[in-house]
Amino acid sequence: MSERAISLSSSPADEFSTSRRGESNRLRKGQSKTHRNHQPEYTGKTPRGMAAKVVACFRQHDWRRNPDLIALRSQGYTPYTRAADPSFKPKPMRTTPRSESREALTSLTLTLAANCDYSPDSDFLFEVMLPVEDIARRMNVLHVYENGRKAYDVLLHALRVLEQLDYVVIHRDRDADSGQNKPMRIFLTDKCFTSRGIQVENIREWLHQYRQWAISRGLAETLREKYERHLLKMARLGISMERQHSLKNRLRQIKRWVVSPELRGEKARAEADIGAILDEQARKVRQLRGNGGKENRQRNAWWNWVASGQCTHVLQMQLEGAVKAEHPTLLASDSEAFYRLLLERAGVPLS
Numbered sequence: 076m077s078e079r080a081i082s083l084s085s086s087p088a089d090e091f092s093t094s095r096r097g098e099s100n101r102l103r104k105g106q107s108k109t110h111r112n113h114q115p116e117y118t119g120k121t122p123r124g125m126a127a128k129v130v131a132c133f134r135q136h137d138w139r140r141n142p143d144l145i146a147l148r149s150q151g152y153t154p155y156t157r158a159a160d161p162s163f164k165p166k167p168m169r170t171t172p173r174s175e176s177r178e179a180l181t182s183l184t185l186t187l188a189a190n191c192d193y194s195p196d197s198d199f200l201f202e203v204m205l206p207v208e209d210i211a212r213r214m215n216v217l218h219v220y221e222n223g224r225k226a227y228d229v230l231l232h233a234l235r236v237l238e239q240l241d242y243v244v245i246h247r248d249r250d251a252d253s254g255q256n257k258p259m260r261i262f263l264t265d266k267c268f269t270s271r272g273i274q275v276e277n278i279r280e281w282l283h284q285y286r287q288w289a290i291s292r293g294l295a296e297t298l299r300e301k302y303e304r305h306l307l308k309m310a311r312l313g314i315s316m317e318r319q320h321s322l323k324n325r326l327r328q329i330k331r332w333v334v335s336p337e338l339r340g341e342k343a344r345a346e347a348d349i350g351a352i353l354d355e356q357a358r359k360v361r362q363l364r365g366n367g368g369k370e371n372r373q374r375n376a377w378w379n380w381v382a383s384g385q386c387t388h389v390l391q392m393q394l395e396g397a398v399k400a401e402h403p404t405l406l407a408s409d410s411e412a413f414y415r416l417l418l419e420r421a422g423v424p425l426s
Contacts (some may be wrong), residue, residue: 119213201263231288242267
């Protein structure tokens with residue numbers, strides 16, 4: 076066979092290696108291309124209280140009329156990977172976002188608002204108490220491939236848009252599993268609320284009502300313990316904001332903006348009252364220990380347990396009130412039996 080026949084028999088496709096995109100198109104021949112794997116939709120449950128009010132306001136928001144988003148799209152988005160690139164120039168886009176973008180932004184903001192920390196006693200306000208993977212799962216955008224890799228690009232893109240709108244403050248750190256910088260802690264800003272028409276006075280009133288509700292239900296200590304566990308989890312993961320001075324200053328500014336002086340004064344008075352109660356209990360315990368009478372053994376055991384820190388003031392008042400209501404004259408007639416009932420109700424082993 077001549078060289079001319081050999082050159083004619085070989086096709087041009089044999090001279091180039093098949094690309095990944097070409098191979099995917101060949102395997103998908105005759106089938107429609109997948110537009111998206113999941114439709115963003117808020118699938119979580121909304122808790123009661125301030126979270127329900129914020130979610131109701133966010134649900135009615137129309138992104139097509141958001142002036143901040145219109146201004147950002149007129150200027151153009153900047154991806155997080157190109158944020159530190161001075162040569163990158165964003166391309167202007169049409170002002171009206173597509174339905175896919177609006178669905179992603181709506182589901183993301185609802186998820187953030189429903190899982191936000193609204194306790195004014197926290198170090199930094201409005202922190203989302205969920206990891207990014209759980210946020211993607213509740214947004215219905217978490218996609219798991221056949222090899223086990225998890226992807227939630229829809230969430231990351233929408234979160235970057237909210238960050239450019241100054242609706243969220245994100246602390247990114249290195250993920251131990253993937254080795255990439257990912258959002259580790261997310262905080263809502265004051266602009267996120269005011270852009271929905273929520274006034275500062277409304278937020279302060281809602282925070283005050285939320286704190287009063289937590290105190291009346293005896294949940295203030297529980298919320299604080301939940302926040303401490305969250306900080307401990309961040310410390311175990313090696314996520315720290317000690318060197319993030321600008322980030323901490325921004326978060327402190329948000330707390331000063333939203334926490335009213337009345338609420339700060341009320342917190343100081345409550346801490347002073349609690350300190351006075353603890354001092355009085357410690358004085359009574361010292362006095363009882365000084366007496367050392369065997370006839371007051373149950374009473375001494377009760378006050379020792381109260382001063383140990385395992386019993387809150389609310390729980391102490393509830394137990395004493397319940398026993399006094401059932402046995403009005405027991406404390407005056409037989410104080411040891413009264414305190415024995417208190418210890419039994421509290422589950423403290425009797426000596």
